[in-house]
Every structure is written in structure tokens, then in C-alpha cells.
Amino acid sequence: MMLVVSALSLSVSMLFGQDVMVARQATLMGSVFDITVIDSDSVQANKHIDQVIAEVSRIENLISEWQPHTQISRVNQQAGIRPVMVDREVFDLTKRAITYSEQSAGAFDISVAGLDHIWRFDGSMDELPSAEVVKRSVAHVGYQHIVLDSAACSIYLSKKGMKIGFGSIGKGYAADKGRALLKTLGVKGGIVNASGDLATWGKPPHERYWKIGLNHPFRAHKMMCILKLSEEAVATSGSYEKYAEIADVRYAHIINPKTGYPSTGLTSVSIYGPSAEIANALSTSIMVLGKKKGKALLKAFPDYNYIFVTDTGRVSKSRKH
Template identity: 70%
Template structure:
């Protein structure tokens, strides 16, 4: 083989190698979106391309926030909330479908998950100032405007109507998971073979690291600082964690989570942390929130209805309980 042919073959080899991902960079960027820190990691051809694609992910998350935020006055959800008890509001099909799925999550959990909980009267304080229980009457009245059964959807008209005056809905419980899933979806459509969209612990992954290894996601132990109870090895997967380890109140030696039961008005007890992993961060979000309210026994019953999802529970006493089922 002469020198020219040898050089040409070597050149073709490296062109093919580059096309197949042998020449890749991993770029990571943090940005505050939806009131949380998002960390976006992409494996791309070079840092310039990776940065451009990260900008696209950020734009997608901002677009979603401008549709569903209950804090921004111009969003469709804010318009729905302003017209509670007055009239239905027409929304984009994307917003309608997200609300429809949220109602289904409520049905699945017998009301332990409820996007109308944002109308809850804030009678529980998690700043260290609370040392006595509110009265039963005060607790009962705090959920007067909460109830997913009062969210009325009209599919043909694409409208949302909140039946009770003063009622509100919000997507703090699944919005970040939905945004992480959408970030992954649009990057895969762009041909980006690997990455993570991490919304403060609620994250979607796909592909592998540049060295071929799966993504490694640690699940922290809130009772043992700097210790992980498990490291998940993920490719196409999502993870969501709900917990009371950062915001809670202790009264008479009992820990009460900042996650409130939408039906009773009482804070969740029994579980300090719930991590769910499976295909969708949105669904994992809904399940982790629901199970914090339901507790260990009922939570296991719920997640067994979702065969593609697994759990790691940490109880208020520090016991670690994890799913023994294998992924099929």
C-alpha cells in the first residue's frame, strides 16, 4: 500500500470515528430556572456546539415556565387561577394535557397528589418558630380551597375551570420533571446522544458518558452527612426525590414534613426521603410526592402499579428500604 492510500484510509477512519462519537466533549452549565438550579450536561462534538445546544434546552425550560408558572402574572395558569369560580379559561393543548395528567396522578394516589394544594392556607411554619400543633379546626379549614375534583376540563374547548372561588393550581410538584423530560426530548431530536437535564435533583438522563460508562447518580442519606445510600447507574432513565430533610418541624419529638396531605391538611410523616427512578422524571416526580404523603406501606402499593419504576425510601427513623424488583 502506497503512502497516499495509507494516509487516505487513516483520514477516513478518523472521520468515521468522529461521526460515531469517539471525538466528544462533555460540557456542563448551571442556571436558575423555575425557582431552582438546573444543571445541564451534554456530550457533544465540541464545546461550541454543546453550548449552543444548552442554550436551546434553557430556552425550552423558560418557554414552559412562561406557560405554567403560577407566580408570573401573564401565564396561562395565572389566568386560570384569577378566574377561579368565575369562568373557564382556554389554554394551549400542552397546558391542558399536563393538567389532565396531573388529575390522573391524583386519581392514582387517591388524592395524595394534588396540583390545587397551592391554595392551601399556610398554617404550618418550617422556620424553627413553631412548637405547638394548630387546632383541628384550623387544619381542616386550611384545605377548604384544595381539591382536584373541582378542576373541570373541557377537552373540546381546551379550557380549565376551577369551580371554587379562591382556588388555585400550580405545577411545583411535576413542572421541573416535565421540563427535564422535554429538555432530553429536544436534545435527542437534535441528535445529541447523551446528557443529563438536572432540575435540583429531579433529572432525566440518556446515553452514556464519553468513556462509555453510564451516568452515576448518588442518592444521599439525610441522616448521615456526605454518605450515599446508593449509586444509580443510568442510561435512558429519570430520577426524582422528595424529602423532608431540609424543611420540617418537630413537635413533641415527632417530625412533620413540609409536604402536606392535600386531603387532611396535616404534614406527611413516616418517610424522610423518597427517591423514584424510571423512564420519566414527570411521573417519578408525581410518585415521589404522592408516596411522601401516603407513607411506606401505601406507597409500595402505589408504585407496584407502575412496573417501570423503582423506589428508595428512607424512613423518619433512618431505615433504608429499596425496591428488590429487577428492571425487565
């Protein structure tokens, strides 16, 4: 069985001996999630999928910056005013995000969400923001201004106008949490795929591995490689699906937090290893850092491998491939 990461669209139930494989789609966190489980029967499998959907919805209702009632929205609403108490889970996720910022020398930064209002990648953008607008907006970006108080379990954005968001690691975190839940429930194997950021465990019937196909960003309907995974995770960041095209120039949706402008140099970064959250953070960081500095960053993460595609179409893979 081979699953194409960027275009998985399973909605099936298949019987294999005493086990059944059930797959279902759901729209969560503004993206399509594909959840596949190997279970004892279809009723139980669908019950377990329901539990994953509930878990991801729970996470979304904590960390979405687009829904006004969430804890992260309240943090953003109180930027420059006061700290906001949050659940320990939200606090810890924010703390890890700051660690990713430190490890990547600021290439990863959840406060880059403060630039959402000047860059739009929904097809409505027809001119570049002015240099002055970008400069003013970047002044509100900086993970160093996210103040955490562990005793109070609070988050404070010390600059008015700041905003944080988990678009860069939220889906990877949800995939990890979904997998952890299903393993706790005794599900033998499966995939929690959050629009290409996915976590696997176990194996499909009559196979040794889950086979995950990665599409080539420059060659439609062509895969550049097939990953064979058991209990692993994959995350891909790229400039080829969400972008703005202005005056025949393509501007990617991944923004460099230091400049306020879209990243260049790499068209696609796929990272695979134990955690979808960490793979997500690394793929985002490396899109900003570029190939050379990205490889240097990965030396601190020996359990993770990479597949890069440059803006000129050159594919570079870690030694495992």
C-alpha cells in the same frame, strides 16, 4: 463519573477524544438546573444548553403559579368565576395531574397549592396554623373540583379560593422536555437535572452508564446508593431539606391534601424509571401514602423502582437493588 443528585454543581467543559462534555448551571423555576451534554464541540454544546434553558423558561412562563402573567395564574385568579382557555400543553399536563390524583386515591393533588398561604418553609414560620385555619383551607383542596373542557381547551376551578400549582411535577416535566429536545437535536447523551429531578440519556465518555449518587438524609456526606442509568429518570421527594421546625418538631413541606398537615412516616422517597414527570408524581404520592400503600401503588408502575427512607432511618429498596 458520579453525580450526586442533591448537590450537583458542575460548570465544566472536558474533552474526550472527538467529543466534549459540557456542563452548566442555570436558575430556572426557582431552582438550580444542571445541564450536561456530550457533543461534538463546546460551541455546539453551549448552543444546545442555551436551547434547553429557553425551553425550561418557556414552560415556566406557562405553568408558574408565582408569576401573575402565566396561564396557570390566570386559572387561579378566575377560580369560582369562569373557565380559562389555555394552551393544549398546559391542558394535557393538568389532565395527567388529575390522572395521578385518581391513581393515588388523592395523595397527589395539584390543588394542594391552595395551602401555600398557611404553611411556610422559608424559615419564617414559628407557630403552627390553628386547626380551624387548616380545616377552612382544606375545604378549597380537591382535584375533583378541577373542571376540564377538552373542546374549549379550558380549565375551571369550581370553588372560589382554589389554587393549582405544579411544584410536584413541574421540574420533572421540564427535565423530560429538555431531554426530548436535546435528543431531537441529535445530542449524543447528557443529563437535565432539575435540583435532583433528572432525566438522562446516552452515556458519559468511556463509561457504560451515568452514575447517580443518592445522598443519605440522615448521614451527611454519605451516599446510600449509586444508580447506574442510561436513558432513565430519577425524582426524589423528602422532608429533610425544606421544613419548618416548631417546638422541636420538624414539619415537612409535602402536605397531605386530605388533612392539610405535613406528611409523616417517610423522610425520603426516590423513584427511578423512564419519565421524570411520572417519577416525580410517584415520589410525592408515596411521601403522603407511606411505605405500605406506596408499594401497593407502584405495582401499577412496573417500569419504576424505589428507594425509601423512613423517619426512623430505615432504608428500603426495590428488588433491582
